[in-house]
Amino acid sequence: MTDLRAALVLEDGSVWTGPGFGAPGRVAGEVVFNTGMVGYPESITDPSYHGQILCQTYPLIGNYGVDPGRFESSRPRIQGYLVAELCRIPSHRTSKLTLDDWLRQNGVPGLQGIDTRALTKRLRVKGVMPGVLEVSDKEPDLEQLRALAKRVPDLQARDLVAEVTTPELKIYNASSRRTVVLLDCGVKESIIRCLVRRKLRVVRMPAQSSAPQVMAFSPAGVVISNGPGDPQKCRKTIETAGALMRARLPLFGICLGNQILALAAGGRTYKLKFGHRGQNQPCLEVGTKRCFITSQNHGYAVDTDSLPSEWRPWFVNANDRTNEGLLHRSGLFSSVQFHPEAAPGPTDTEFLFDAFLERLP
Amino acid sequence: MSKPRKVLLLGSGALKIGEAGEFDYSGSQAIKALKEEGVKVILVNPNIATIQTSEEMADRVYFLPVTADFVEKVIIREKPDSLLLSFGGQTALNCGVDLWRSGVLKKRRVQVLGTPVETIENTEDRKLFYKKLREIKLKTPRGRAVRSVEEGLQTAAAVGYPVMTRVAYALGGRGSGICATPQELRAGLSRAFTYAPQVLVEEYLAGWKEVEYEVVRDRADNCITVCNMENFDPMGIHTGESIVIAPSQTLTNSEYHGLRAVAIQAIRHLGIVGECNIQFALNPADGDYRIIEVNARLSRSSALASKATGYPLAFVAAKLALGHTLPELPNSITRVTSACFEPALDYLVVKIPRWDLKKFARVSKKIGSEMKSVGEVMAIGRSFEEAIQKAARMLQVGMYGLVCNRNYSFRNLEKELAQPTDERLFGIAEALKKGMTVERIRELTRIDRWFLDKIRNIVELERHLNGRELKDIPTGLLRKAKQKGFSDKQLAILTGADEEAVRDRRQKLNIKPVVKQIDTLAAEYPAKTNYLYLTYNGSEDDVAFEPVGRKVLVLGSGSYSIGSSVEFDWCCVSAARALRRLGYSVLMVNYNPETVSTDYDICDRLYFDELSFETVRDIYEKEDPLGLVLSMGGQIPNNLAPKCRRAGLRVLGTPPEKIDAAENRRTFSKLLDELGVDQPPWRELRSVGEAEEFAGRIGYPVLVRPSYVLSGSAMGVVFDRRDLRRYLRQASRVSPEYPVVISQFILNAKEVEMDAVAEKGRVVVSAIVEHVENAGVHSGDATMVLPPQRLYIETIRKIRDTGRRIAAALDISGPFNIQFIAKDNEIKVIECNLRASRSFPFVSKVSGVNFINLAVRALLGRPVSCRRSTLDLNYVGVKAPQFSFSRLKGADPTLGVEMASTGEVACLGRDVQEAFLKAILAVGFRLPQKNILVSVGGEAPKHRFLESARMLRTMDYNLFATENTSAFLKKNGVDNERLFKVHERRKPNIKDHLLRGEIHLVISIPDPATKKEFDSYATLRRMAVDYSVPLLTNLQIAELFVQALAAKKPEDLEIKAWDEYR
């Protein structure tokens, strides 16, 4: 294989070059960073990253190769990958292929050898921004990339959920008696695993499904999953959530699901400067002294003040006080901004699935 | 829990193998945390060299042994309402548990803060521990805790050999080991049972990975893991003996978080409040795990984790002990986010233990489940190669990195890899160089191939660069070499250029390190942190370098080792404080994770990085400080003086050329001659013949010092010509290239030191310290007395006068130390160091004059004066050495010209006897009950000891003695029973007596005037150490001990705080 060159140009004109890896090609996307130190295969396959170029702040990536058994969806979802140092000789009994080979086979370009901390600081100060990444066997044409970086189509304009939701209905644990419907906005497999492990029959439906379509399965409850992009774009899902609430069906939202519930309740959401992506976000359970370490991946947040009075914040981020979950007075509807299914990240809040289960009739 | 108002904090005493400087760090942080809340702190710690026992720290300090008797008396006196016992290592923990068990705490109404004592017992008692974990179905190794050898043999038979044995209530792997056969197990258990009544016998987890988590839990049950760490060396090598990497490198998400979840489950179930460490074995073949242990206290690992992440574990643990919860506490780095989080690192750290085994002739160099290392280094980088090469250099054992090390060879590489010694890391590099495959090395070492591949990258890069012309190396390759941790020196060796040329070249190509912050959140939040490191894997500095004129760069002391320990950290921290008080901003450089100087609130900027000239210069060029302080951190910074001079770096205080002049034996000797100051005759010699001729002329014994080729080339005393010849031939210690220095060895002389501060050649303050032992015992091992009790006024006057003249001649500004030999009112100078010495904290704290504060003013050229006398005190301070011989199997526990102690304590008393007794009790000496074994070599020493022997008899002690000593004593009317030596194989034999615990003290004194004595005495002393029987090996010490014993009863020893003496 010939040596690949790579360049990333951000909208602000800054240029980051180094050796390329993965697949040659040119991609555009929103550049974001994740501070997790483990779990790159999980992150890369998380559909919430759809449309984004991901930068890892931990410098050594690829150390234990790639184990498809740990994927959060069938394939990489990121547009491009940015690391300080790529490991070419992984070491782990579960590794089936190298990170480099995997990304190449899946058409994802990668850039290594850059100062990922400097890039992260830039994103932190200026906010996440679009960028163009090119990997090729020739020196990239920086002028051209610079021009392109200024004209990256706005992700907010796209209905990203529609691009990652399941096209057809899927049923897991078909023989179980209790059913939950999972509205798939780009769901991570681990959410399904957590539900299946609790002996639930899981009906995974496209995000655009209507309330009657959901009700047709007579579910005991509904889970609204994580997913990419601006929650306000998920008009259909918000509508469905609203209808389900009126039908007093127990709801549990995760990540994007938290935002959708807030919007369905009449609240507002807004874009964070650079989001929360990592495995160390502390979330306080409001009204208690309990604090949980959570896994997160989101760029938008719920404006707590905008919520009607029958809702209250359930969790709040101990660092920046942003909303991390909602609870309806009835106890029927709840949601969290973080990922109780973990993968990657700490498993401390997996008990929330049990709590949801307990609320089911 | 009632809100604590007055807290008693227990320290860890002297530094010893397994329990070192990390507890000064944790105790100091605890004090800070308590005082912030207005809680009064009473500290018991006899380690006078620590920062925690300094003026600005605790409200009250007791320099007393951390044992139940003494601490109880302090409790009675001080009436504290609470006790903190998890900040002083195993010493404090065990003392606290004793006080609790005996009911003292209950009786005196003292509550234990933080983790409850029941929980501590459940973790320290290996049987209860396994029971607790099995309750919630967590996995532990197969096996059980036994209380007898027989029970152990049965367990092993069921588990299958090899088995692992581990002792309860211990640390540093004390008494643990792998046993392959019942015979080995029998021997292992006999020894183990002398440490504790309970020993774990279990399956040996060969080849499993060892992984640790640092866990914090509050009383609201919030529980986080602050850091995980992966051992490079698999199970079987103590974590303290392993190279450790944080965060883990080869664990997947499910392994990392799976173990994390188990850790939290275990810690919650055990009920820890505060900080603890949990160790796991992880099977690389199937991902299965076992819990090895939980240390319910701050530990070496927690100090490492604190420094690795920037998360102040000890500080937070203290806050939690006071009843706070995690979410209430702020992250002290960002100050805006919460302390309830888990740091995200965007760099990695590599810790390597620092051994000093070459100092001990007969000690096995093999490493295993028992700790032998005396310190550690931590390197930070953004590539593994960068960090590990830095760490290899930080050891300061003559390595330039992982490769390019000259004078390095292994006799049997495969054996080195399979049965590791302290040099295995370098063996791996060597094996790769010789073409051994990574796979083969993995088989032999069971080290994960990820690490081995990284080492191979370094070896390949070396091969690639080797023999190239510097100017032909492409920019990209040169940059890559720096990114993989190659120093300029390594590149100089590979290209045949000199170091300066390499530096010029890379500067020209703009290949320079960048400065990065450690901010606990991987840049996610803006952090005001001043915790910094250098890396070549980056393109921009995180901090700006403002041209303020009042910056001072203070160089720390590096890794602890024998001869350089917490005392220099005290000097550095005191200097930093003094500088800041005077309005200077302090930049500190150090890389020892066990120190307080590497706490980022001690200085304005902390560079956690190398103390090599290259790195110091890189920092200097970026920061452009007013000047460097080389005189506080011991020999490592001091050694940079000539290079600083050549490169024109500003050095504060004594001009570097004068430091050179004092360091260089020849120029210094010439200076002494010019000043008319006497010195023992010496000569530098280049052949065996020359050496013999000179030694014959000045007369034996002589002291021989080989040139400094590689570390560990020991000096020695030789007693005749044959001895000299043997010594010099061995390892060809003399050649025209590497001459030896021979000096007359002066017998029966006293050794005296002067610690002082001068300003522009004028002595401002000085302290004269008397050694109890005669000259010939290294000053670092000597028992010191201040003020001197047995010196002639005349001698004192001469010493002062000589000090004054030397200070003037060398134009000294700053701290210095001169060592003298005094005999019959004549003094001779043996050494002069133009830096703070090991005893600065001792003299400062005993006299009440902080020498460092004065020295700092002198360095800055500010007016200095001191009125207080260090001679006229109405109490006495005695400093006693702490030896770690029990950890060093095979070492002969005697004293000589090479230093062997790992730490020290000092106590105060109304007179020398009282202070001495307290001090030896503080280093773990137990007073004899009844039976004392005496063995004194040589005629004159026997006569000298006679008086002491008589006193012992008067005090009703039973004396036992070896052949000649016994006869001599009998002849002189001192009753005693002869015991046969071990090899004499006759009864009554010493061995049986020792084994049965019937000897309570061994006094075994080698004849100072003859050459090598017989091995049988070494065996005797060794047995005493192995069976934990107190031992005295020096005549002057034995005499002082007997006097003290006669003069004082333990219950009469005064319980008085430091401030009450002054």
Ligand SMILES: Nc1ncnc2c1ncn2[C@@H]1O[C@H](COP(=O)(O)OP(=O)(O)O)[C@@H](O)[C@H]1O
């Ligand atoms: N079952 C075992 N098999 C192999 N090695 C072990 C086993 N148990 C402990 N060890 C090794 O012994 C070391 C010391 O044991 P540990 O219980 O941690 O002692 P300490 O409390 O003194 O630190 C560990 O770090 C590990 O390397």
Ligand SMILES: Nc1ncnc2c1ncn2[C@@H]1O[C@H](COP(=O)(O)OP(=O)(O)O)[C@@H](O)[C@H]1O
């Ligand atoms: N000429 C001498 N006669 C007797 N003892 C000596 C003599 N020179 C040194 N010593 C002893 O050896 C010890 C170590 O020597 P020193 O030169 O101070 O070595 P270091 O540089 O390691 O401190 C001294 O503390 C002293 O006890």
Ligand SMILES: [Mg+2]
């Ligand atoms: Mg332990």
Ligand SMILES: [Mg+2]
């Ligand atoms: Mg241990």
